Structure formats: structure tokens, C-alpha cells
Amino acid sequence: MINIGIIGASGYTGLELIKILINHPKFKINYIATTEGSENITNLHPSLENVFSCEVKKIDLKNVKNYCELVFLALPHKTAMAYTKELLKDGLKIIDLSADYRLKIENYEKFYCPHEDKENLSHAIYGLPEYFRDKIKDAKLIANPGCYPTASLLGILPFIDYIEDNSTIFIDAKSGVSGAGKKLTETSHFVTINENIFAYNPISHRHSPEIREKIEILKEKNIKTLFIPHLLPVTRGMLVSIYATLKTTINPIDILKNSYKDEFFIRVRENPVDIKSTSGTNFCDIYAKCDENSLFISSAIDNLLRGASSQAVVNANIMYGFDEKLAIPIISYVP
Amino acid sequence: MINIGIIGASGYTGLELIKILINHPKFKINYIATTEGSENITNLHPSLENVFSCEVKKIDLKNVKNYCELVFLALPHKTAMAYTKELLKDGLKIIDLSADYRLKIENYEKFYCPHEDKENLSHAIYGLPEYFRDKIKDAKLIANPGCYPTASLLGILPFIDYIEDNSTIFIDAKSGVSGAGKKLTETSHFVTINENIFAYNPISHRHSPEIREKIEILKEKNIKTLFIPHLLPVTRGMLVSIYATLKTTINPIDILKNSYKDEFFIRVRENPVDIKSTSGTNFCDIYAKCDENSLFISSAIDNLLRGASSQAVVNANIMYGFDEKLAIPIISYVP
Amino acid sequence: MINIGIIGASGYTGLELIKILINHPKFKINYIATTEGSENITNLHPSLENVFSCEVKKIDLKNVKNYCELVFLALPHKTAMAYTKELLKDGLKIIDLSADYRLKIENYEKFYCPHEDKENLSHAIYGLPEYFRDKIKDAKLIANPGCYPTASLLGILPFIDYIEDNSTIFIDAKSGVSGAGKKLTETSHFVTINENIFAYNPISHRHSPEIREKIEILKEKNIKTLFIPHLLPVTRGMLVSIYATLKTTINPIDILKNSYKDEFFIRVRENPVDIKSTSGTNFCDIYAKCDENSLFISSAIDNLLRGASSQAVVNANIMYGFDEKLAIPIISYVP
């Protein structure tokens, strides 16, 4: 058994990591920590009563190496990089669920804040398994992708070669509220969200450069994207509708099936996808349809799992040479 | 007082018509009918108890003229044209909420069924007040617009001149479930819709030609559109997100404000719009933002009011030379 | 026209007061104030754009009398009594939507805090129109009832004489989230509420003594009640299910119909009531059914309207000798 740690266990993604890892046959949760600590994880997450019991330590970076060799960081950006820097020095492997190591330095500093760990940023691996599997195998530091980029990239990438030069890819993304975390804000208030929908941070959302940058890296093509996220009156789930202009007519389902024929966690669907069928799982369901040279792609994930915690555990499985599917949730919440 | 009638009072749009018209100072509901009739409208709509009481007649087309001079038809397509044909012969004025008189004959027959009232179709007026006000004044037969076309056209039309030739306008529409009516179907089942979202009839939805055709008529420009409707887990409301490629850089808020400076029922917003603020009203709220030559427009309406019944009463107000705002709901359901 | 003021216009009940009063034919909103003031009420409530425009003053108690003669206070408890004391001195009439004048001094101080305006407390009138109409007519200070007591009392009171002595009346109340106001708390977070339901403050909720005390005053009977509120995943609406043990068999619908035969705002229903039919209105819908000596009563209201703002305007109508129904909303949000 490999001992692993989770730092930042009080939020939604921390909880989801625990829920997955308590059933993992090769990883053992041997360290859980938050800023304040707690007598037991069930105090932070009462739904774990009778399921998992464990002291929550107060974070002490110097001690982490005594408990585990791989650490999942479920922390806000900026804190994550400060911790990563120290933990890597102690020889620990890191899977960072924050944004801190996802972007090139210039994009990071433009959209977030000054980066204080440029050294490690330069060799962090972007943890989108379908496209970076080989590099993940040998990684010491994984930048776990954002939820919007995960759903968007998995939908778009198979089609990049067919897209008209100089055209814009329009990404209309719809997310459940859990994506914004536990923080109390006007946009997490029930009354703001319920019986409602609206775009937020249109065009300027921080996940936009992440999508563009990865397309460029993977396809060596500079693509314009316009990214508009919307908040849905649902807790969990993300649907990304992508619109693009093609150079030529294509059979989009064939292209998807070809691209992902060996990928267990991607289900190419012949009918429009829905978020509920992916809720509770690491699946990304994708559908696409054309009208002449106009392309519509619809991609659905569970924002907390494929968009965060289960994808993180898939990355851990790959890092240790285990079967990618080990302990990864695949049974949806339907109905 | 002008006597009016409502045929098809058992559904959602019939109910909304009643809710508006019972407070109208110039129109009097003097005839309500359904296929089967009912002792009292409160049997069909218990929420009207203590509010409005009225016998529901069994439809008898020959008698309608004895009760009223203007009739709202809240009926399925095909039935609507059969009734319209007869009622116009009797000198009645008609506002038809179905799709039967919205499209040119060739589009109608392609997307619906053979048209059996071509004569009247040729002179029906499309009831989008902001763009067809002058013709509505003298109309005998109004084709009340669909909900998706209403939200889409009001958002797009101000920008048509700026849109790149041969580019596609992508319309990502999200509708509450009431848009599909009271019918029991798998996609109206609570469990299918709740905590979920999905596209339906992608590309092939019948409202797509309605949008394209009206742009062509109004702007004399043949525009490609790709229309994708989605079902939201909300009862009421519609948000349409529109994506287009521009010829030039523009200030989209200025363009909207200019286009609609005299339009009371359109609120140009400087922040992204939400459906809740329009629920219960005839307002269409519009926001737009550009990134270089990429344009995002967001348009919100109440699908049952601006997308059906309150727009119908605005049309009636115009037909009779009344103030357009007479009895039209403007106070939203917020919170 | 009577000039009225609203102090505390930033919350939900303040907004609902505005929405009702802008259409009132006898009351004119001549003063709106909040702690901080604002250039325009539409900054606080964007849904009022094109509907109502008005400066929001910073509260200055000395000036209120220059603007109006009746003031609605939509403020937290404790602040309300401090303001009321001053405003009554200036000869203003007050309708207080807080809890400050609802209870006898001993109950108030037990469940809230020390009372600092005992003088006025002793002559405040409890504004439940069906039961205190005569006293409301001449009141200077109305304590507008809580939402839970409104729904509970209207349901229970007709049956008090039939209830077994020394038995307990069990009140299982279910409220939409708007009842807790705009404050950001863990229990107003969308993720806590959505797809969930739970009791809160069981037995010890502050509305419990309000119910008991009014029964005692009206029926001169000391009744035991057990009050359990639950939070529902809905924005608006309240359903109160009441359980009691009877001395004798009764026909509960007859009793309700008799008790409320002259009450326009109470609809006795022969089928179980639902909250949606009352949403947007001042109606209280009531249903009851017995099984031998066991009684079930179901009472539904809109918590923000009949449970707060529209009831407050009914009280104002009564105070000024107007028709109670003047400007009071009766058309529900159904569907």
C-alpha cells in the first residue's frame, strides 16, 4: 500500500478525494490536514459517519513526509504553490488540484497573481490523461486540470484539424454551483441560483487561457476561443456546448469514436448528452453534430469528479503504474 | 370595452392570457372555450379560485362571433389553422399563438405539415412588436412569435449589419420546461429534468427556420444560423446565448441602446442578464460583449409571457390603437 | 394620496412592499431608505429597471415625518424597536414587519433580547386581519405577524374548540429559503438546500411562542404546541401541516368554510393544498381531513407576501379604511 495525504480536506473536492480513496486497493489515506485541524473528519463531513474515521491534522509542512509519499492538494491557488514548493523539496509527489501549475508563467501571471514557484512550474505536467498519459507516468508534480478545460478540451481536441483557420471556437459552458466551492457569496445563495440561469465572467473567465494554451501545445495551432460560463440551478455537473466553423464536411461521431476508441472514460454518444448520466463518475460523455460547415459539440462531466477529484486519482494511478481504472467511480447517480 | 375570446384555455399560455386579460381596462374576456368545455375555469386552473370565475364553453366555431370580436388561439398547430380559417370568415380578428402562420409556406410545410389555409397565411402579420409594429396596427391575423425566435431575434437583429458575411450565428438557447406545455412526456418527467441539462433536437428544431426567415425579411440578408435548444431544470424562463463573428470592432452595448432607445419592453443591461429578472414580465433583457471580432449576446425572457401570452396582448393593444403597455405585466417574480 | 415610507428596502420583504405599493391607488411611496442609501432603488433591485425609479435615502429618523405619514419597517428585530420608538413620537403610523412588537414582554425577552420600548409594545396590535381587524382599524402601531404563525394560526384557530384538552398540537412547517432573507449562511448556500430537506431549530424556533400566545389570547385556552420548521429546496412558499387530537368527530371542511365564509383571502380547499397556487398572492389556502379523532390541517401561503409584505399592506388598507383588497396581489405564479 502506498501512503497518500490530502491537504485541504474541508471542501468539496477534498471530500470527493476521500470518498474515492477510502476504497482504493493500493493507496492508503494516511494523512489528512486542514489549516485548523479537527478531531475527526466526520466533524467536517458528517456524511462520512460510519464510513471513514480519521484525525484531521493541522497542516505542518515539515511533517508531511513522515506520513505519505504522494500528496493531493485541494487548496486555493497561491496557497497551493507555497506548499508545493516545500513538499517537493521533501521528495513528495504532488497532485495539485488548484490552478497554480496549469498555465505558462505569462498566462498565469496575467490571469492570477505573481508566480512564486517558477522552477517547478516549468516541469509540472498537465494531468489530462487522454492527452498527457506518457508524461504523467514520470511526473513528480501534476497540475490537475480545471473542470471547464477538461470538458472543453476533451470535446474540442478531436476536431481541431478540421476547424477553419482564423475562425473562433465559441464555448458555452454551464456548470453546477458546487464548482464554486463552499464559499458563501451572493452567487451561491439559493435564491440567486434557483429558477435562474445567467452567464458570469463572460469572456474573461480564468479557464479561458487554459483551454487555448493546451490546444496550442497539443495541436501546434493558434486558435481563437470565446469562453462564456453560465451557472446552472444544479449542484453537480457540467455541460459544455461548443460551436465551431469547419473547413470541410465531416462525420463528427466517426471522428470522436476514432479519437477515443481506446479511452474507457470517454463515452461517445449518438444522442445529445446530459449531465446526470455522468454525475458520480469519471466519464466524459461527448456528442457532436454538423450542419454543413457548422459544428456543434456537447460534452458532459461531473465537475467535482472528472473535473477535479476522480481525474486526480486517475493521474495518481498512472503515476504509480496502476490500472487507470483502479477505484475510479463509474456508476452514475441516475436516477 | 372590447369583447375578446380565448380558445384553448386549458394549457399554460391560455392560463397566462387569462391572468393578464382579467385586469385589462379595455378588453373583456367574454368567451373561453376548450375542446371539452368545463363548468368553470377554476376547475381547470384551481389557482384562479376567488380571482376569476367563468364558464368554459365547448368550442363551437359558429358561435364565437356572438361573444367577441378578437380571439386568442392557444391551440396546437394544425388545429389553429383550421379554426382560423373559419373564424376569419366570420369577421373575427385572430391572434394565433401557434406556429401555423409564422412561416412562409415552403418553410412551414418542410418543418410542420401541409398548410391548409394558404390564403390567410399570405397576409398574416408576424407579431414581434419592435419590428412589425406598423403592420400589426392594421392586421386581422397575427402570428404570435415562438419563444425561442422572440428571444433570439431581439438579441441578434441590432447586430446583423456588423456580422461577417458567410459566417454562422450560433444560438445556444436554454428553456424552462413550461415551454413544452402540459403534455406528459419523458422529457417533462421531474426525474429527467431535475439536476440535469441537455440539448434536444439539436440543429433541427422547428424554431430555427423562423429565426432565419425573419432575419432575411427584416435585414434582406441571407444568414446562416445554427440553433441548439437545451432544457433547463426550471419551470419558467429562457436564456439565449448568441455567438457571432464580426466584420469590425464595435461597442455592443451602444448598439443595443441605440436600437432599443424607444422600446419600453427591452432593457439593455450592462451586466449579464438572468432569467429570474424577467420572469412574470414582458421584458426582454439583453446584454452583449465582444472580444475583438467575436460577439456574445445574452437575451432573457419569460417564455410564457414575452415568449407567448403577454406578447400576444401587446399585439392586441397595438391592433386596437391602445397604449402598448396597457395591462402588460412588468413586475418580476424576483426573489 | 397618502404618502408612505419604507425603511429597510434592500431585502426581500422590502422589495415585495415596493412591488405592491407602486400600483396602489391610494398610497404613494414617498420615502425609501436603507442604512447606507443608494442613488436609485434599481441599483439594489435591478429587476425594477423600467418599473420604478426612486432615490434611496440614508436613514435619518428626524426627517421621516417630512416625507410620509405611514412607515413600513422591513428591518431586523432590535433595530425595528429603536426606530419605532422615535418615529411614533413624531406622530407617524408604523407597520413593523420584524418580531419586535409581536409578543408579550415576557415571551419576547425570553426568545429574543431585552425589550427597549415596553410602552409601545403594550398597545401594539397584532396584524392578522381575519382575527384582529377591529383593532387594526384604530392602530398606530401594527406588529405584522411572522410567516409561520400566519399560516399556522389561520389553519388551527377554527378548530381550537374541538381539540382535546391537554393534548399537543404538532406543527410540521416547511418553508422556502427566502424566509431566511438575503444573509449568506451555510443554510442559504445552494448546495446545502438543493436536493435536500431538514428540520432546523426543532422545538425551540422563535415563532413557536408567537403561535401559542395568540391562540391563548383569542381562544382563552392554554394549548400545548410543538413546532418543527423545515427548510425546503424552493425559493418562495410555505406549507404548514398541523396534527391534533379531537374531543369529538367533526366535519373539518364545514368548520373551515363556516369560519372563513366572509374572508376573501382564505380559500378553503376540498383537495390538499399546494404552495405554488398561493405563490405571488395574499391567499392562504387551507385543507383539513380527519380520521376519527385525529385531525390533519394543511395550510399554504407565500411566505414573503401573506407571510410578510402583502399582509402588511392589507393592514395598511384597514388602518385607512380602504377596501382590504386594494392593490393586494391575488394572481398566482402558477405555472
Place this chain on the structure above:
Amino acid sequence: MINIGIIGASGYTGLELIKILINHPKFKINYIATTEGSENITNLHPSLENVFSCEVKKIDLKNVKNYCELVFLALPHKTAMAYTKELLKDGLKIIDLSADYRLKIENYEKFYCPHEDKENLSHAIYGLPEYFRDKIKDAKLIANPGCYPTASLLGILPFIDYIEDNSTIFIDAKSGVSGAGKKLTETSHFVTINENIFAYNPISHRHSPEIREKIEILKEKNIKTLFIPHLLPVTRGMLVSIYATLKTTINPIDILKNSYKDEFFIRVRENPVDIKSTSGTNFCDIYAKCDENSLFISSAIDNLLRGASSQAVVNANIMYGFDEKLAIPIISYVP
């Protein structure tokens, strides 16, 4: 591996059975059947794509014994007894999720229809493990409890001895919509349920005699109950609020903890329970509080799991002498 079968796999409880049993280490799904059959279970449940693949047979009762030795029946009442009669003759063991074997003959025939398998009814075992574990061990036919009785009985039974003679236990139950199955009815339409709550079948619901009868059997006490179910705007979950009058003052949490100290699937909570914490699991969470001689009990379950399918698999585990917890879901859907 024991071969098992599922007859009636198209509904929600059939799907939940599959989701549990595909991961069971001792039971193997070797037969799945519906009235019409289907090429693959993924046609009926697309969320099972990549998870489980299996032909769905057209039901042929004569053949079932060739595929399995234990059969779960997820069928409507009446059909279930016709099948059970035949399958038991073939030596199969049956866990019936319908109501057909839950009640004494006189109660069954009063609330359902004439019973056509009285012979087997007389020896069927009621599958509430905490109270009938010993009999379940040797059973050939299990009547799996209804969801309302499961949540109600687990909450009430520990307190029966303390309840005042001749008093009524009031049960205010709130269920998610999935409890009513996939059938399209007015009360499963999204618009009827959303932003709403209402009682249905008050007093006369069929689960009422099931609760009363089991209390009588287990506690040899004739207890009056009044059962009122409500429909909640949630898909999954059930909260039952129980009100009773006590003979004496008690410490209800102590009583619960004592009663269930050895029961893994019951979590006695010191704060009010919520349905979300039990969603996705077999747990029943229970809380209770008194005010003098008035008792409030709050009991939460997942209506499809503890209220149907996971309880059925627990029963199967017991029948075969396996650990009760084998493959039973305990990780909730929170957040």
C-alpha cells in the same frame, strides 16, 4: 458465486439493483428480464454504458430457474404475486420489492386487490433487517418493505413502549419524486413538482396499514397512526417527521443509541438529519428531541436504496449468510 436474476429491470429500483449487484463479490447477475426484453440493458439505461453490458430477456417464467437461484422482483403489485407463485414452485428464492407480500391478507385485500397467492403470503418474511434478521436467514420469500414504512418504523419502534396509550402517532412524510416511479402522471410532471410541495392521499395512503401492522406484530400493541405523505421537489430521498405523546419524560437520543448500538446501517444523530447525507446509501439517519411529553423523531433514508434496492440486497446477504454489508453502498452523494 450465486447466480441471481432481476425481473423488472426497466424502472428505477431495477436500475439500482443492477448498480449494487454488479460489484457484489458473491452474487452474479445472470438473468435480467422485462416484459418486452431488449438487446442490451444499456438501451434501457444509457448511464450503464461502459459499466455493464447484458442482454435483457423477455420474461419466460419457466426458464428462470435455468439462470439463477435467487430472483429480485421489481414489478408492480399483482404482477409480482402471479410471478412469485410460479417461481417458488421451481425452487427459486424470491425477494419481492412490491407490496404483494407485505401485509396480512385482510389488510392487503382492503388496500390493494384480491390476493391470489395466500399460501405463500402466509409464510413470507418482512425484510426489515434490524427487526426480522433471524427470520430472513431462513426465508424463501422476502417481502421487501415499502420506503415510507422503512423510514417510519426505524424511527418509531424504539419509542413504542414510551408512547401514551390511545394517543395517535402522527407521521408527516416527505418523499422525492422517484418514489412514484417512471410513470408519466400529472404529479410527476416537472412543472407540478418544481417550486412546490403538497400532501397527497392524506390518511388513506397504502403504506399506512403496513406501518401499523408491523408495530402491532413487533410490539404487540395496537397503535393509532395518522400518515400523511408529501411530494418534495427532489428526485431522491425521504424525510419522515414523526410526532407522538409520551407517558413519561425520556432521553430520546439515549434510547435511539441503545436500540441501535449494534446496527451499522443506522446512524443516530445529535443534530437534525437531512436526506442528502443518506442519498446513495443504505443508511437510515435518525434524530429525536422531546419537549416534556411531546416527542419529535426525524428519520431520513434514500427512498430507492434503503427504501427499496439496497435493503433488498442486504436481505439477500442475510439469506445466504454473508456479511450484511457486502457490496452495500455507504458513500453518500454529498455534496
